[in-house]
Structure formats: structure tokens, C-alpha cells
């Protein structure tokens with residue numbers, strides 16, 4: 001079989017992680033980038049070495065469900081089709097199954113993920129890759145055995161460091177758990193105060209007891225346990241703390257042991273019966289308790305809320321014929337529920353649409369709403385290809401009443417970009433270009449980092465510069481300083497950087513489009529990636545059919561990324577070198593694309609403009625040349641800080657805003673291509689306005705039309721890339 005190929009990696013790349021020796025469990029506030037909240041991160045979390053397996057193995061040719069089925073049949077292994085997994089009898093038990101694990105109806109207890117081939121034996125707790133399972137079956141066949149010793153895979157020798165780490169982790173889990181107090185042991189007043197602090201005033205002590213929730217007095221945190229494994233033992237804890245931010249608003253913060261990437265707890269699982277066929281999946285523990293208390297339905301909370309649904313959890317959800325996703329009360333939860341339902345199997349999923357009448361479950365309970373009715377009114381996730389407005393009207397209303405959230409994630413460091421593009425939305429394709437060496441990679445690195453710090457799960461495909469250099473740029477931008485001069489701060493920044501939901505493809509140099517797309521697909525499934533950055537398209541050109549016209553190849557590649565973005569509900573930012581550069585002219589949309597078709601595919605076109613100066617590096621500005629969301633285009637200046645490698649809008653008064661000059665194209669549309677100095681600069685600057693073409697009503701309309709139709713001037717077409 002193929003050797004696994006390493007296609008994805010996470011920070012710390014090759015960095016030797018720090019090996020601290022603190023063991024105190026005191027709370028240190030830190031910003032959790034995934035949840036965008038300050039978290040009480042326990043020192044103990046930093047006590048342990050980071051995930052040593054920083055490079056993730058992916059089979060060379062990604063396995064398909066057909067391959068898996070074909071192989072199982074060839075080995076005479078009976079199986080049946082589940083929702084996300086194939087179910088097969090355990091090869092690790094001598095006796096017919098009957099233990100404590102969650103089994104499918106026929107007692108089959110091996111669950112093989114249909115997308116990755118990863119398997120889990122519920123009966124014995126053995127898990128492994130598709131290759132591991134194949135190996136076991138091969139050995140069994142060769143040796144004429146009917147079962148395998150579970151220790152074959154369980155007994156993978158962990159390094160001494162890893163063993164120590166795990167033991168230390170378990171000791172800390174036990175320590176927190178045993179020093180936390182069950183709610184029933186708290187004085188009534190204290191219990192009520194704690195419940196009020198966490199907005200759970202209506203949850204009864206009986207519910208908290210059923211879910212085994214405790215209170216950790218030193219940090220005034222709720223403690224949610226994770227019970228699992230063969231012995232249903234305590235495997236981890238999550239601490240939820242409440243505090244206030246600078247504006248006096250209550251913020252909830254989370255910390256887990258083990259660290260989030262290994263914390264695979266479906267909170268509430270011990271309360272699920274083998275025969276339960278319906279479940280309500282929520283984003284928070286309090287929501288699950290609210291659902292359970294109010295409706296009596298089994299309810300489970302995802303370990304990391306709406307940010308991801310790790311495939312490792314899917315086997316535990318196979319027993320449910322109906323899954324209602326009620327992840328929260330905002331648009332982000334709604335988006336996540338649509339994405340997760342694909343992993344779970346659309347047909348069995350129904351979604352609770354957030355709205356005023358349908359907030360999160362905990363809020364609904366607090367407001368005295370009828371939770372049972374809300375669950376019943378959830379809508380099926382599988383939609384038909386042809387719909388009437390009647391079916392769409394709630395979606396349209398949702399978009400109209402949540403314009404801010406629909407506009408996407410906002411950039412913190414680039415408010416001008418947020419003003420023009422409104423935000424970063426899933427499922428879109430952004431094409432980014434700029435002159436050679438103008439700082440495209442450096443800018444996009446910060447642009448993506450900003451989003452990642454705002455909770456956008458990001459995957460980088462950097463084919464031009466290697467991942468170590470890219471991570472160095474990002475870490476410098478993250479710390480906003482020259483880390484070379486402050487090496488003593490390296491570990492502190494690197495520790496925080498590691499928390500970002502950031503992954504890197506391990507490709508370098510020319511790659512085939514198919515391999516890249518497969519890796520992206522895989523990462524979306526595994527890590528719920530919602531932003532992929534490709535630097536740059538030219539590195540896929542070489543592998544495609546050279547006998548075909550270059551523009552056709554480019555069109556084909558852009559088309560493939562477009563399709564991927566739409567189907568995977570993932571934003572793709574594609575860096576493309578301009579095909580022509582003239583010293584005295586600024587770039588336009590037409591400078592990038594071979595044909596108009598390609599520009600049609602992109603939802604957004606960004607151009608890093610550089611005004612060439614003889615004496616010093618040129619001035620940069622960022623132009624939004626196409627914006628399909630609402631048609632607004634514009635340009636704003638960027639000032640580069642060489643020490644921190646960051647870009648910022650120059651201070652007021654120091655720069656002049658520029659306004660887009662609209663050019664008529666031959667098709668009668670307009671494009672926001674060239675720029676000129678505004679005659680009213682002083683006035684405009686005051687209001688910090690980004691000039692938009694909408695200032696000229698007649699052409700403004702045409703601008704939107706042109707954006708929507710994606711028409712560009714054919715001027716200058718036909719040159720080589």
C-alpha cells in the first residue's frame with residue numbers, strides 16, 4: 001500500500017516546543033483566537049509539550065468509500081452503510097460483542113470513516129488509520145487468525161516524553177476534578193450565584209447533577225467532565241470562567257485539559273442510551289443541559305462549539321437516525337450547522353434557524369420559551385435543487401435582519417478593507433495580484449492572519465516560499481515586532497501563535513491541481529477549514545497539460561477553485577502574478593486574467609498597487625477592483641513597517657485618499673481600474689471616506705452591473721503570463 005504522504009502541517013513545524021515545568025493550576029487570562037474570547041488558560045496547559053505530531057499523515061491517493069467497500073468485500077468482511085461511517089464487526093474481540101461500547105443494531109462495533117478510512121472499535125477503544133486496519137486484516141488473513149490482539153495498535157510505543165506528558169495531564173485532570181465541588185455540595189446561595197454568573201439560572205441542581213457538573217472555587221469556574229474510553233473513566237475537563245471585558249461586558253472563557261486539539265468530548269454522552277435514535281447537537285454545554293431539562297431529549301455539546309466538528313466524534317453519532325443541530329443563536333452557528341450537517345449526512349439532519357424567537361437553547365430556557373416546539377420546528381438540512389420563494393423567504397429574512405453577520409468576518413487590522421468589502425465570507429473566491437516583489441505574500445499573510453485571529457480556520461498553500469519562512473513572517477506580524485531582536489519573547493509568542501486555527505500544506509514548488517484540491521478537501525473535512533490561501537496559481541500551471549493554451553489552463557484552474565469554494569463553503573484566496581507590468585501604469589483587472597471568463601469566476605479582485613519611486617521603495621495601496629457582494633470598489637493606502645512586516649493605513653493627514661476613476665469598457669460596463677488623486681482630498685480625508693464609484697450615480701449602477709457580470713475590458717489581452 002501507499003506510504004502516507006505528509007500534506008498538512010501545523011505550527012510549530014520543526015520548532016522544538018518549550019518544555020516548562022510549572023504544575024500550578026492557576027488561571028492566566030489569555031486570548032483564545034478560535035473563540036475570540038479571553039480565556040482562563042491554566043498554566044498546566046502550558047506545562048505539557050505541544051502536540052508532537054505536528055505533521056499529519058494523509059494517504060497518497062485519498063481513499064474513497066468505494067475503495068473501502070471494495071477492500072472489505074475482498075477480505076470477506078461484512079459491513080453496512082452508516083451515515084458517516086461503514087459499520088463492521090470488530091476484529092479485535094474474540095467473543096461476540098456485548099460490552100459497554102455504543103454499537104450499531106447488529107452489534108458491529110468497528111466504525112470506518114467513509115471519507116478518511118480512519119477507524120474506531122467501540123468495543124475495545126482501538127483506533128487507527130485506514131492503513132492500520134488494512135495491515136491488521138492482511139496479517140489476520142496471512143496467519144489464518146479470526147481476530148487480532150487489540151494491543152497490536154494500542155501498544156504503539158509512545159516516546160518517554162509523550163508518556164510523561166500524558167501522565168502529567170491525567171494527574172492534572174484528576175487534581176482539578178477532585179478539588180472541584182459538585183453543585184449539590186454548594187450552599188444554596190453559592191449555587192444560585194454560580195448559576196446566575198453563567199446565565200443558567202433556570203437549570204435545576206438535578207440537571208447539573210445528572211450531567212456531573214462541578215464548580216472549581218479557585219478560579220470560580222464551572223467544570224465539565226469528559227468521561228470516555230473502555231472504562232468510562234475521566235479523560236479530561238473543560239473549565240468555563242466568567243469575567244468582564246474593558247467595556248464592562250460579561251465574557252465567558254474556556255480552558256481544556258488536554259489541550260483543545262485533543263479534547264474530543266461530546267458532553268452528555270454518558271447519558272445517551274443505546275436505543276436512543278434522536279439527538280440534539282448544541283454548541284455549548286449549557287445549551288445541552290437546557291435541551292435535556294426542557295425536552296427530555298438526549299443532547300450532546302460539541303467540544304469546541306461552532307468552530308469545528310472533528311471527524312473523530314462521528315462514530316459516536318452514528319446511532320442517531322435524527323440529528324437536530326441547534327448550535328447557537330447567531331449566523332455563525334447557522335453557517336456551521338449547514339457545514340456540519342454535510343459531515344453527518346444531510347438526510348438525517350435538521351437545523352434550528354437562529355432568530356429572535358429562536359436564540360440559543362440556554363437563552364431560550366432563560367426566556368421561558370418552549371424548547372420542544374423550537375426543536376420540532378427545525379428545518380430539514382437536505383434541500384431540493386428547485387425551491388420556491390416560500391422555502392426561501394425565511395433565509396432572505398435572516399439575511400436582511402442580520403446584515404452585519406451576513407457580511408462576514410471583519411478585519412481588525414484593515415478597517416478600510418472591511419469598509420469596502422464588508423467582510424470575509426465563506427464560499428467566495430478572491431483573486432489577489434500585484435507587481436512582482438511588491439509584497440503580495442507579505443500582505444496576504446497579514447490579511448489571512450488577521451482573519452485567523454478572528455476565528456477563521458485557515459489553510460495555507462505556500463508553494464513559493466517554504467512554510468518555515470512563511471510562519472516566520474506570520475509570527476513577526478503576529479507579535480508586531482522584530483523577534484530577531486527579542487528572542488527571549490519567542491516562546492511566549494510562539495505559544496500563543498500555536499493556538500491559532502492555522503494549518504499549512506507541506507507542498508513546495510510545482511504541484512498538480514488535483515493533489516492540491518484533494519488536500520484542501522481533506523483539510524475542510526478534518527479541520528472545518530473556511531479559508532484557503534494559495535500562493536500562487538503559477539505553481540499549478542506547470543503540471544497541467546502544456547499542449548493546451550496557457551489561458552485555458554489558467555481558466556481551468558480558477559474554475560476548479562471557484563467550484564471548490566462554492567461546494568465546500570470555504571473562501572479561497574488565490575494569488576496570481578500579473579501577466580503584464582508596465583512601469584508607468586497601475587495594474588487593472590485585465591492585467592491579471594487571460595479571459596473575461598476567469599474574472600467572472602472571482603467574487604473579489606484585490607490589487608496591491610505600487611507607485612514606483614526611484615529613490616526608495618514605492619508607496620503601496622490596496623485596490624478592491626471587484627466586489628460581488630455589494631459592488632463597492634475603492635482603494636486605500638498602505639504603509640509598510642519593515643520591522644514587524646505589517647501594513648497599516650498611514651496616519652491621518654499624512655496620506656491622501658485616492659478615488660477610483662471609472663473607465664468605460666468596450667462592452668459598455670465600467671471597471672474601477674485606474675486611480676487618480678482626488679481633487680477634494682482634504683474634505684474626504686476628514687470623514688475618512690473611501691471613495692466609491694457610487695458618487696457618480698449613472699456610472700455607479702453600471703459599476704455594479706459590471707461587477708456582477710464580471711465583464712472586464714479586453715484591452716491588453718493576449719500577452720504571456
Ligand SMILES: Nc1ncnc2c1ncn2[C@@H]1O[C@H](COP(=O)(O)OP(=O)(O)OP(=O)(O)O)[C@@H](O)[C@H]1O
Nearest residue numbers: 434435436437438439440441442443617620640645
Ligand atoms: N510595502 C513594502 N515596502 C518595502 N518592502 C516590502 C513591502 N512589502 C513587502 N516588502 C518586502 O519585499 C520583499 C518581497 O515581498 P513578498 O515576497 O511579499 O513579495 P511578492 O509580491 O509576494 O513577491 P513575488 O512577486 O516574488 O511573489 C520581502 O522582503 C518583504 O519584506
